[in-house]
């Protein structure tokens with residue numbers, strides 16, 4: 001029997017449930033990936049991320065070749081046109097079944113449900129799996145039978161419900177029978193998407209696995225302390241790889257166990273904390289599935305819809321350009337513009353600054369992040385932005401507003417991170433680096449807002465909202 005496997009955000013051969021199950025049942029397998037440029041535009045996917053996907057597909061094609069599975073790259077407009085393309089492929093190559101791993105944002109769910117139902121009606125086998133999470137979204141319930149909207153009880157339940165077999169890995173399949181179909185020229189297609197930061201983000205399953213192992217064995221135990229200091233290389237930087245599925249979260253969790261005496265929620269405090277961050281990622285996947293409104297541009301807390309956001313275009317532009325005159329904020333934005341990635345502490349600082357001090361709609365920031373991050377992920381990005389803007393699940397209360405200057409003093413005490421990304425301030429003494437007295441002297445910028453006054457204005461604006 002011949003089957004089709006449809007790759008999406010699961011660009012790997014190891015621990016890939018759809019691929020493994022497909023290969024167990026089928027003698028011959030063909031793989032497909034849809035290149036949907038206009039859909040990507042709609043989702044604000046960054047240039048760096050598109051290039052990362054395509055470069056990863058080059059690696060995937062090589063791995064699939066070893067299994068005698070050709071990889072076809074099909075260019076098609078958007079998700080709506082995928083149905084017809086898939087159907088054509090199934091008929092053209094006489095495939096009896098379709099396999100894929102699930103995605104949870106609303107457009108993807110809609111697409112998959114339609115394909116599932118229609119293909120079943122035609123008589124095809126359709127098999128889908130959860131590979132981005134350990135507990136399928138919707139499967140963890142509160143005592144009252146509802147969905148979790150707060151992380152800590154979610155995490156408790158996650159551990160309570162965990163069964164050993166959920167952490168079993170799917171092996172790389174054995175080679176299938178050869179089929180007389182050529183793979184697409186992935187390398188050539190990939191070149192069209194090249195971005196200027198490609199060298200910073202090597203691709204490949206083996207590369208990222210050794211990076212995770214290296215991180216856990218050398219820095220894992222320090223993670224809880226180091227993870228908040230952007231000048232320290234203290235976190236794993238695996239987010240782009242997890243989000244494109246080059247490595248599975250399950251593989252990462254099992255690897256963490258190895259370096260923590262086979263324990264997950266106790267033992268080494270650094271590694272335990274790292275695992276809990278991977279669970280934050282899973283939490284936001286449950287949120288986006290259980291509360292689809294959040295991936296439809298709506299806040300989790302409905303009453304915050306009535307907030308009167310500022311329309312100050314100049315402020316927004318200065319924030320986007322990393323020219324707000326608040327060094328730590330500008331350093332964070334510039335890190336992202338130059339590398340496609342931003343340290344988590346900085347993501348919180350710049351997001352709170354935009355949504356609180358500038359009182360600009362968090363959706364502007366969410367979109368801008370997606371346009372520039374190599375790890376831009378609908379669920380985590382939305383979760384992070386809504387948390388920062390106090391409009392989301394488990395949100396920071398609106399009156400808890402991070403002061404960027406205080407954050408800078410605490411987490412970048414020597415101003416190393418600031419100096420790295422703001423060369424204008426390289427000669428600025430440490431005593432002033434967090435808020436220069438005369439910034440123009442260095443060719444830097446006057447702050448666009450007063451931190452204290454803008455904080456007060458934000459608290460008032462939120463306080464005036466009616467919750468009923």
Ligand SMILES: Cc1cc2nc3c(=O)[nH]c(=O)nc-3n(C[C@H](O)[C@H](O)[C@H](O)COP(=O)(O)OP(=O)(O)OC[C@H]3O[C@@H](n4cnc5c(N)ncnc54)[C@H](O)[C@@H]3O)c2cc1C
Pocket residue numbers: 227235236237238239240242243274277278279280281282284342343344345347348351369373375376377378380381382383384385388
């Ligand atoms: C405003 C805002 C926007 C964000 N946008 C994204 C995004 O688009 N894509 C994205 O992957 N993460 C996002 N995050 C979460 C977090 O900042 C990144 O996952 C993390 O910085 C990635 O670096 P790392 O791989 O070194 O993480 P590590 O600290 O090494 O953590 C390991 C993994 O755990 C997960 N993780 C860590 N922190 C979080 C978190 N707060 N929420 C969800 N998952 C987490 C990530 O998958 C990460 O790769 C955002 C956070 C905020 C506050």
